[in-house]
Amino acid sequence: MAGGVKVLERPGAEGSYVRAASKGLGVTLKHMIRPIKVTQQYPDEKWELAPRLRGTHRMAVHEDGRAKCVGCGLCPTVCPVNCIKLIPAEDENGERYAAIYEIDEFRCIFCGFCQEVCPVEAIHLGVHYENAEYSRERWVYDLERLTELEHPYTALWDPADPTSQ
Amino acid sequence: MTEISGGPFVVATILKVVVFFTLLILSIALGTYMERRLAAFIQDRSGPNRVGPIGLLQVVADGLKNLLKEETWPSAAYKGFFLLAPALALIPGTILFAVIPFASPAPTRWGYVDMIVADVPIGVLYILAIASLGVYGVVMAGWSSGSKYAFLGGLRGSAQMVSYEVGLSLSLVPVLMLAGDVRVPEIVTLQQHYPGDATTLGVWLVAPLLVGTFLFYLTGLAETNRLPFDLPEAEAELVGGYHTEYSSMKFAVFMMGEYGHLITTAMLVTVFFFGGWDIPFWSGDNIRVAADGSLIGEPAWWKTLLTLIAFVIKGGLVFATFIWVRWTLPRFRYDQLMDLGWKFIIEFVTIYIIVIAVAIYALDRAGLAFGPAYAAALLGVNVVLAVLLFFLFDRGRLIRGAGREAEREARRRLLEARRQVRQQTLSHALGESARLATTADDSSEEGR
Numbered sequence: 001m002a003g004g005v006k007v008l009e010r011p012g013a014e015g016s017y018v019r020a021a022s023k024g025l026g027v028t029l030k031h032m033i034r035p036i037k038v039t040q041q042y043p044d045e046k047w048e049l050a051p052r053l054r055g056t057h058r059m060a061v062h063e064d065g066r067a068k069c070v071g072c073g074l075c076p077t078v079c080p081v082n083c084i085k086l087i088p089a090e091d092e093n094g095e096r097y098a099a100i101y102e103i104d105e106f107r108c109i110f111c112g113f114c115q116e117v118c119p120v121e122a123i124h125l126g127v128h129y130e131n132a133e134y135s136r137e138r139w140v141y142d143l144e145r146l147t148e149l150e151h152p153y154t155a156l157w158d159p160a161d162p163t164s165q
Numbered sequence: 166m167t168e169i170s171g172g173p174f175v176v177a178t179i180l181k182v183v184v185f186f187t188l189l190i191l192s193i194a195l196g197t198y199m200e201r202r203l204a205a206f207i208q209d210r211s212g213p214n215r216v217g218p219i220g221l222l223q224v225v226a227d228g229l230k231n232l233l234k235e236e237t238w239p240s241a242a243y244k245g246f247f248l249l250a251p252a253l254a255l256i257p258g259t260i261l262f263a264v265i266p267f268a269s270p271a272p273t274r275w276g277y278v279d280m281i282v283a284d285v286p287i288g289v290l291y292i293l294a295i296a297s298l299g300v301y302g303v304v305m306a307g308w309s310s311g312s313k314y315a316f317l318g319g320l321r322g323s324a325q326m327v328s329y330e331v332g333l334s335l336s337l338v339p340v341l342m343l344a345g346d347v348r349v350p351e352i353v354t355l356q357q358h359y360p361g362d363a364t365t366l367g368v369w370l371v372a373p374l375l376v377g378t379f380l381f382y383l384t385g386l387a388e389t390n391r392l393p394f395d396l397p398e399a400e401a402e403l404v405g406g407y408h409t410e411y412s413s414m415k416f417a418v419f420m421m422g423e424y425g426h427l428i429t430t431a432m433l434v435t436v437f438f439f440g441g442w443d444i445p446f447w448s449g450d451n452i453r454v455a456a457d458g459s460l461i462g463e464p465a466w467w468k469t470l471l472t473l474i475a476f477v478i479k480g481g482l483v484f485a486t487f488i489w490v491r492w493t494l495p496r497f498r499y500d501q502l503m504d505l506g507w508k509f510i511i512e513f514v515t516i517y518i519i520v521i522a523v524a525i526y527a528l529d530r531a532g533l534a535f536g537p538a539y540a541a542a543l544l545g546v547n548v549v550l551a552v553l554l555f556f557l558f559d560r561g562r563l564i565r566g567a568g569r570e571a572e573r574e575a576r577r578r579l580l581e582a583r584r585q586v587r588q589q590t591l592s593h594a595l596g597e598s599a600r601l602a603t604t605a606d607d608s609s610e611e612g613r
Contacts, residue, residue, distance in 0.1 A: 018555050021494055028493040032206045039211040 051155040054110040055128040057103050058153060059146035060121060067147050068122035069098040075114035075123055083107035084114060098143060105131060106139040115154065125154040167459060169276035177278050185282055189262050189425065194224040196424040196484060203488045231417040239410045241311025250309060251411065251418035254302025257295050258426030264288040265432050266350045268442050268473035269452045272464040279454075280442075280469060281350060288349035289341060292433065293334050296388060299426055300326040303390070303397055303407050306419070310410040318406030321499070322390060322397030328506035329387035329394075335514040336380040339521040340370060340437050353441035354453045363534045369440040373543035374521070376550045378438040380514055385430040387506070390423065391487060393494040396502060431483040432476075439479050442472035513554070520546060 040047075060068045071088025089099035114123050128151035133139055169177055198213065198221065205212025213220040238244065268280035285291055300323050307319015343366065344352045358367035371378045387394040398406035408419045435441060444450050450472050452462030497505070524546045533539050 024493045025489065028207045028489060031209055032203065032489065034209075036209060037211050038209050039205075041211070041214075 049127045049129075051127065051152075052157065053127045053129070054112045054125045054154050056105060056126050056131050056149065056151065057108075057114075057141065057146055058124045058126045058149045058151065059101070059143060060124060060153075061147050065147075067098065067101070067143055068120050069101060069143075070120055070122070071096045071098045072119060074117045074119065078113045078117045080111060080113065081107050081109050101143040101146070102140050103146065104140045106136060112154065112156075116156065126151040127154055128152075167276045168454075169273060169278050171275075173273070173275040177273070178282070181278075181280075181282050185262065185267065186259070189259060189428070190421075192428055193421050193424045194228070195221075196428055197227070197420065198224050199481075199484065200424075200488050200491075203485060204492050207489070207492045228417070231414050234413040236413040236415065237410070239311055242410065243309040243311065246305050246309035247410075248415075250302050250306035251415045251422070252302075253305060254299065254422035255418050255425060256422075257298040257302075258422050258424075258429055261292060261295050261426075261429040262432065264291050264349050265429070265436055266353055266441055267476055268469045269450050269462075270454070270460060270464050271466055271469040277460050277464055279350070280473070284348065284350060286348055289337060289347040289352075292349075293330075293337070296333070297326065297330050299388070299422075302419075302422060306411070307397075307407040310407070312410050314404045315407050315409045318397045318399065318403045318409070321399070321403075322407055325390070325394065325396055325502060325506075326388060328503065329384045329510070332380065332506065332510040332514050333384040333388055335511070335518060336377055336384060337437065338514075338518050339374050339377045342518075342522060342525060343370065343373070349436060350454065352437060353443060356440040357443050357451055357453070358448065358537075359451055360448070363536065366535055366540050367537050368540040369438065369443070369445075371438040373540040373547065374438065375544065375547040376517060376554060377521070377547075378434070379551075380510065380517070381437065382434060384510065385434060386487065386490065387502075389426045389430050391427065392491040393497050394502065395496060396499060399496065427487060428480070428484060431480045431487065434483045435476065435479045439483070442476040444472060444475045517550065520550065 062068060071086060073086060073088065076082070076084040076086045083104040085100060085102040085104075086098055087100040088096055090096050110125060112125050115125050118124075123146075126149065128149070131139075168174075201223070202212040202220070213223040216222040216226050238247070263282040264285055266279070266281040266284075270277040270279050272278075303322035303326070304319045307315045307317075307322065310316070340352060341347060344355045346352070352370075355366050356369050357365055359365050360367075366373065386392075390397050395406075397403075398408075403409070408416055411419060442450070449463075450468055452460065452464050452468070455461050521543070524543060528539055528542055533542065
């Protein structure tokens, strides 16, 4: 048989029911008393997440707390599902910044293109997945919320080390 | 000390009913919890463990959920019977506990109190009568739902319960022959060890009636519609069986009835074969009612409590084996179920009764006094029967599986059926083409 499937001959009608049943009871008893449990107690114990898991976004900040975004407009351009809204502005020193920066996490497909394309390494995806909300409006993350998040950044794929060894 | 009587008796009885019924309902709730936990352990999971300490309040959460769910009334249902059926499923399972002694008699200022709700002189007969009423809930639910699946489930349930009731009743006959009484407390006394007393056996009846215990256990499983006998439910075939159309609290009452039945069955196995509330290797709990109504032995409240704990532990262990069996064995086929009931259990139980009766007669004629030696002699007879049962009869004769022969037979029948269909189709096609040919000839002739 293909795929390593083992086909057993069915037992004959002359086989004993009671003995087969006792054998089965032995197997279940063994499992009942042994302490190995496969269940993960989720909210108490969490998964160890892979460093390249692509989850909720984060915006990197300068030391003074300003977002690193320079409003170049590359991420809304590259975004395949149009989930980034960016309106750039210029301050008195002539430096560009994002006046409005919103990501609709509900629409996002977590492809990671925004992180790859960002020239100043401002927008990142993060190793984080627990973002349940009570309303859809709450899923649109504005700049303030994106800068306040604290989970680790997603590691980008390194061509020199393709399997992340 | 004399038995409590008059006004205090009424008060004591009402108290016993209230307390024991509450305990029973509580144990039903704990039974569902235990089932889910043990099932999870068998499958290497954890089971419910989040609501309350180690998940014990899960049953409260379940009850609340069931109360708050929407109640559905199928348009085809017969409303009155539809509503009555859950109650009829719950009541027989729960009123059985009335004749089961839970603990040793307790002393009070007004006399001793029997730890049994109703010490009726026909205890065992009452149990057999009430146990068979459980089928009415199943049948009524199946019929009044106005659904085909529920109807099939109800039919299966009634057939199964009627078939196994005979075996259940007969498997208790050896117990009654040894006890010489149908009062349930007498059966407990029989199993207690009174050194030098030739009216008690002094050994739990599981030893002298090993095969009888097995048969009672088996038929008890069948009576409570437990796996491997849960054909009335058969999720894979009948959606949910007789309670397919039920929702909300009505469904919960069916579940409670099922577990109530199961718990009383576990208690019956304990009382008849595992000494009831008797604590092994301890003569301090040798308390019994003499023929004149006075009490032999020294009753005490702490003894009552200890024996109650012993009873609960024993009953709980029997209940755990029910769960263990459920999560191990697959469901029987319908023909296997009927074969086992009618062609094996009834015959074997009858033979068993005769063998035990002959053995008791022979032992009495041999002048052997009632006691452990007597029990050992009966155990010998049982071991011989058990060997016969498990090594001679159980060779594809008890349960016929779909073995090589059966498979070969099924394939032969299938091929035969196919051959016949092919032949019929062929002859039909031949006839058809012949008919077409003649009509074509006719029309061509007409056209000419």
